[in-house]
Amino acid sequence: MSSYEAAFKVWRGDIKGGGLEDFKIEVNDGEVVLDIIHRIQATQAPDLAVRWNCKAGKCGSCSAEINGRPRLMCMTRMSVFTRDETITVTPLRAFPVIRDLVTDVGFNYQKAREVPSFVPPADLGPGEYRMFQEDVDRSQEFRKCIECFLCQDTCHVVRDHEENKTAFAGPRFLMRVAELDMHPLDAAESTGLDRKATAQEEHGLGYCNITKCCSEVCPEGIHITDNALIPLKERAVDRKYDPLVWLGSKIRRRPTEG
């Protein structure tokens, strides 16, 4: 096993302010950035705050910015950097810092609460409908989300514009609206809830200019823009401007309304 000494800069501080602190630290073959942060914590900075749980890319809690790019620390191998490169680790920029690398991601939980949940059809009893693979083919991909919020952090709509946070749900939660809108059994419309209209009017779909930055940082490889946001935009526009689509939706809705 070979090892070397790497140069790290880690942001230390809290909501009142802070700065980058330099560390020289041992790195061994096969290690990831989270291993190095833990070694810094164990040997040089015992009060360094970092959030993590699974160390397997599945809990979504070790999100940070590594050399300016939103990444999971536990899934970023040290071998992707050259040995002489200084590695800078900073907290997610779009959310308020609590301390060091730990941010307050409460914005995302607030946005999650604002998306109305699945509405089961009123006339369907438990067990009366069996889901088939073709029912979930399109939306299954979205269920891989580990809620790391890297997409939320990278989206320029909120990253550089704090003032947009009230009106914009962010890619993760617009994807949730798209998923529910694709759900073959969702009966939201029968209750008067038009998910396409709320995507535009309440969750800020119009702010998204399909730059795909969110998809590029998603550790689950979810095609957020291509498979969720663009189709949702298309359906929202169809609904608004195409009278045949509008009329079709009324005709299809009638049996459940009666």
Ligand code: SF4
């Ligand atoms: S595609 Fe839309 S949601 Fe994704 S980063 Fe760009 S603007 Fe934000």
Ligand code: SF4
């Ligand atoms: S969609 Fe991807 S980047 Fe966004 S929260 Fe889910 S797993 Fe993370």
Ligand code: FES
């Ligand atoms: S520690 Fe769970 S995703 Fe990194």
